Amino acid sequence: MATDRDRGDVLTVNPGSSSLKLAVVDAGDAVVAAATAALPAGTPVRDAIDAFVGHEPRAAAATAIGVRVVHGGAHFTRPVVVDAAVAGALGGLRDLAPLHNLAALDAINLLTSLVPHRSVVACFDTSFHATLPAAAATYALPWEWIERFGLRRFGFHGLSHAWASRRAEALAGVAGPKPARDLRIVTCHLGAGASLAAVVGGVCVDTTMGFTPVDGLVMARRSGSVDPGMLAWLIRHGGIGVAELEEALDTRSGLAGLSGVDSGDMRAVLDAADRGDRRARLALDVYVHRLAASIAAMASAMGGVDVVVFTGGVGEGAPVIRSRTAEKLAFLGVVLDVAANAGAGAASVADQDIGQADAPVRCFVVHAREDVEIAREVRTLLSAAT
DSSP states (O other): OOTTTTTTTTTEEEOOSEEEEEEETTSSSEEEEEEEEEOOOOOHHHHHHHHHHHHHHHHHHHEEEEEEEEEOOTTOOSOOEHHHHHHHHTTGGGGSTTTTTTHHHHHHHHHHHHTTSSSSEEETTTGTTTTOOOOHHOOOOOOOHHHHHHHOOOOHHHHHHHHHHHHHHHHHHTTTSSSSGGGGEEEESSSSEEEEEEETTTEEEEOOOOSSSTTSSSSSSSSOSOOOOOOHHHHHHSSOHHHHHHHHHSSHHHHHHHOOOOOOHHHHHHHHTTOOHHHHHHHHHHHHHHHHHHHHHHHHHHHOOOOEEEEEHHHHHHHHHHHHHHHHHHGGGGOOOOOHHHOOOOOOSSSOOOOOOTSSEEEEEEEOOOHHHHHHHHHHHHHHOO
């Protein structure tokens, strides 16, 4: 009889900005056990991981463990088995993504002792974007700063973008306009955090997030791109300290800051807008404006677009955001099927084509599967090492 070890189960640990997702993924990419725990800022991960491993036999018996690490810096451009040296290096990256990296490092340290004699693999959200060409990755800053501090556009949500782009290739391959290797895909990861990626033949060539996850699109609580001169003005003339500025950009901006809906949750903002709340309506207008403009920018980086993919909690669960965005992108050939768009995204519904049948650009809703992508990276790394 096959044992749990023979199944090749991988325990995946995904610390987000507000939650901790745990899953056991078997060799066929099926999730055989899962749990999600709320993880407000500063909440330790120990209790949630202890409970999951203690109550799920296949979690305790998993052959390997994969942990999502948001920021790998310039050094970590691919998954890596964690040892003392790697753990030390990860500790030095905490300040680059403080909402995420500290929780990931705590999880790694805990799992090393809680599930001994298993390989713990760090899987980086930045790895997928390591292929960015210099023109897309380089900031126009003093060269000595770039060299001294390693400043560049890193990009994030790479595990989600990798999965979504690969799924889009498979979905478009059924009746695609060209071979999957030639498809120009914009993947839209829209959740509490949000970013886009321009992907050609499985390779990322541009993205919206930058040196940190604060850059780019409007998010639930993060500002996205703002004028750096304005930030300097606030420090110099507005009496805003650096710590307050950082906290505001990370937790009091975005949809929450504009709409007054403290959570910044898209569902709550949409409800407020439906009730006629002017600030909520403005927040949605700003969100969609920035999203559509950024999708067009990703298309420009590829010389056009063949597929647009929506994923993440908002990307999957907010048909009105998809439709409003598509309306602004009709000039690119993005046209949705009204009925398909309205019915897509429910957990019980498979990944779905929501584009109008004769539209030049294919459009899909793809369920985010960072757990499967983590397990895939873990297996690929460990099989190469044997």
